[in-house]
Amino acid sequence: MTLHDEGPVGADALDRVTWALRRAELAVTALKEQRLRSLGMAAAHYSLLIAVHVDPGLAGAELARRLNVTPQAVASLVTRLEGRGQLERRPHPRHRHVQELHLTDAGRDALRKADSVITEIEQQITEKLGAKDSTQLKALLGQVTDAIQQVQPAGPFSRPVTLRDDGTPG
């Protein structure tokens, strides 16, 4: 936009906020996945369980929007977790075609164990940063999210996108 085109492309690429953001998120996700693995749970399962825990009776489509995945992916996960006896599908009282999602006791138990693992990671980070910096980091990250969603009204683009070989949208 200004005069950054002068230098070689990507000269400052390694020193960008979005890169630091990506690397941090990648590292955290990888560690979560590793720790959760010993409990026989994937990060996606944890995300789904805790979302249902926070808002019991959630519908699959709504859940998909919150997790930024397609309803199909949610259905897949739900079927799996239901098979494990951790999640339960109940008919919606008003909308017959909709089904509510609820945690079973086994699901709550699994979530409790998984959450302690996640909490432990969270604590390792906050201890390293200190209370003050942790709070500010959260605030700054919130500003980033706001700045993005200000430009992009959280519409149909919040979900992943793929491209065909020729570049046309899939």
Added chain:
Amino acid sequence: MTLHDEGPVGADALDRVTWALRRAELAVTALKEQRLRSLGMAAAHYSLLIAVHVDPGLAGAELARRLNVTPQAVASLVTRLEGRGQLERRPHPRHRHVQELHLTDAGRDALRKADSVITEIEQQITEKLGAKDSTQLKALLGQVTDAIQQVQPAGPFSRPVTLRDDGTPG
């Protein structure tokens, strides 16, 4: 670890650093994908191209490590980008079985356009935060990454993990 087990699980889940981190990264990635889409390029392609641009002659396996994906995924992307004439495979001077990756002129051109889009997003963020906070955000994110890698020596777990239905590692 201390006494957080008292309250209901996940009561503070929405106020965690790692959640703020994830949401911010998700938003940024989605926006990048959206903007890059109009150029017929996916974020993964951009990441690969810029990595090759920064370190020309990179081998596929090394590239895979840097991008935190498997060599297979890199090979898939490389084949595609090579088909578009943006990337080039050259024989390695010493190691016959290894192939160097280089950008073509078309690749450099595509990268330049893509990078301007990414830079624009970066600027929108830094403008919103201000120079000072942007710098600190980068520093804090760096601390998070360090804190994680301090526990997890960047070994074979830096790559994504999947789980089978029964919970055993795939």
Added chain:
DNA sequence: GGTCGACTATCAAACGTTTGACATGGCGCA
């Protein structure tokens, strides 16, 4: 100089996800 070890690249198969399309059911409006 020959052999062991490590690394690179590639093939085949399984998995999970997105995409596209369709049937079902509730709700607003004329």
Added chain:
DNA sequence: TGCGCCATGTCAAACGTTTGATAGTCGACC
């Protein structure tokens, strides 16, 4: 009351990725 509209959920297919296994090649050590 009847009709169109929107949302939810599910099915079939395509895509991209990881996993597992194999062959080829260089460098080091004996």
